[in-house]
Amino acid sequence: MSDVAQRPYRAGFGCFVGRPNAGKSTLTNAIVGTKIAITSNKPQTTRHIIRAVLHRPDSQLVLVDTPGLHRPRTLLGERLNDLVRETWSEVDVIGLCIPANEPIGRGDRFITGELASLRATVLAVVTKTDLVDKKRLAEQLLAVSEMGEFADVVPVSAVSGHQVDTLVDVMTGYLPESPQLYPDDMLTDDPEQVLVAELVREAALEGVRDELPHSIAVVVEEMIPEGNVTKIYADVYVERSSQKAIVIGHRGSRLKHVGTTARRQIEELLGTRVYLDLHVRVAKDWQRDPKQLRKLGF
Numbered sequence: 001m002s003d004v005a006q007r008p009y010r011a012g013f014g015c016f017v018g019r020p021n022a023g024k025s026t027l028t029n030a031i032v033g034t035k036i037a038i039t040s041n042k043p044q045t046t047r048h049i050i051r052a053v054l055h056r057p058d059s060q061l062v063l064v065d066t067p068g069l070h071r072p073r074t075l076l077g078e079r080l081n082d083l084v085r086e087t088w089s090e091v092d093v094i095g096l097c098i099p100a101n102e103p104i105g106r107g108d109r110f111i112t113g114e115l116a117s118l119r120a121t122v123l124a125v126v127t128k129t130d131l132v133d134k135k136r137l138a139e140q141l142l143a144v145s146e147m148g149e150f151a152d153v154v155p156v157s158a159v160s161g162h163q164v165d166t167l168v169d170v171m172t173g174y175l176p177e178s179p180q181l182y183p184d185d186m187l188t189d190d191p192e193q194v195l196v197a198e199l200v201r202e203a204a205l206e207g208v209r210d211e212l213p214h215s216i217a218v219v220v221e222e223m224i225p226e227g228n229v230t231k232i233y234a235d236v237y238v239e240r241s242s243q244k245a246i247v248i249g250h251r252g253s254r255l256k257h258v259g260t261t262a263r264r265q266i267e268e269l270l271g272t273r274v275y276l277d278l279h280v281r282v283a284k285d286w287q288r289d290p291k292q293l294r295k296l297g298f
C-alpha cells in the first residue's frame with residue numbers, strides 16, 4: 001500500500017496575511033501554479049477576496065487571497081480591512097508574511113497581536129528570500145521568531161520557488177481531516193468576470209504612480225462568447241478627469257497598451273481569443289462614496 005493511501009485526507013482553508021506588498025498574492029499563485037490573483041509592486045493591489053485551490057492526492061488546500069491590512073484612509077480601505085478580518089475568522093491556517101528584505105515594522109507587530117486571539121494555527125512566512133543573502137535571512141528568521149508565538153517559521157521565495165512545497169506541506173499539516181471541498185478540476189470559484197476585471201486592473205496599474213493606482217477600478221460589463229472569440233466590454237474607473245487623461249495617454253497610446261497586455265492574459269485565462277473593449281470613466285471620489293463603492297462591487 002502506498003504511503004498516500006494510509007494518510008487521512010485533509011482539506012481546509014488557509015490565507016496569507018501581512019502588510020501591503022509583502023508578497024501574499026505572488027505566493028498564492030506560486031502555490032497553485034497558476035496566475036489567479038493579480039500582483040504588482042504597488043501597495044494595496046489586492047482588493048477582492050480570491051480563492052485558489054491546490055489539489056493533492058491526499059489533501060486540498062484552499063487559499064484565500066486577501067488585501068494587505070493597512071491603516072485605512074478611505075471608506076474602501078475600511079471595507080477591505082473588514083474583509084480581511086472576516087477571512088481570518090473562517091480559515092484553519094494563517095501564514096503571516098514578512099518580507100526578508102525589509103525590517104520588521106510596527107505594522108507587522110500590530111498584525112501579530114491581532115492574530116493571537118484566533119482559532120486558526122498561525123505560522124510566520126518570511127517571503128522574498130531570493131532578495132537577501134544567508135546571513136540576512138538568518139537574522140530575519142530570528143527576529144521574526146522573537147516577535148510572537150508561531151507554530152512554524154518558514155522562509156520561502158515565490159519567485160525562485162525555493163521552499164514553496166515545504167510551505168504547502170507545513171500548511172496542509174494544520175488542516176482538519178475532511179472530505180474534499182471542491183471538485184477535482186476546480187482552480188477557483190470566483191466568477192470569470194471578476195478575474196477578467198482584475199487582469200485589466202493589473203495591466204492598468206503598470207507604470208502609474210502616486211495616488212493613481214488606488215483610484216483605478218475596473219468593472220466588466222459584458223462577456224459575450226462568439227465562436228472561438230470572447231467579446232469583452234469593460235469600464236476602467238478613475239476618480240478625476242485629470243486621471244482619465246493619464247490613463248488614456250497621448251492619443252490613446254497608454255490605454256491601447258493596457259488593452260494589449262490585458263488581452264493576452266485574458267486569452268490565457270479563458271483559452272479563447274479575446275476582443276477587448278475598454279472605456280475610461282470618471283466616478284468622482286469613488287473610494288469615499290458608499291453608493292459608488294456598491295456599484296463597483298465593494
Ligand SMILES: Nc1nc2c(ncn2[C@@H]2O[C@H](COP(=O)(O)OP(=O)(O)OP(=O)(O)O)[C@@H](O)[C@H]2O)c(=O)[nH]1
Nearest residue numbers: 021022023024025026039040044045046068158159
Ligand atoms: N524577488 C521577489 N519578489 C517578490 C516575491 N514575491 C513577491 N514579489 C514582488 O513583490 C511585489 C508585491 O507582491 P504582491 O504579491 O502583489 O504583494 P501582496 O502582499 O499581495 O500585496 P497587496 O495585494 O498590495 O497587499 C511584486 O512586485 C512581486 O513581484 C519573491 O519571492 N521574490
Ligand SMILES: [Mg+2]
Nearest residue numbers: 024025045046
Ligand atoms: Mg495581493
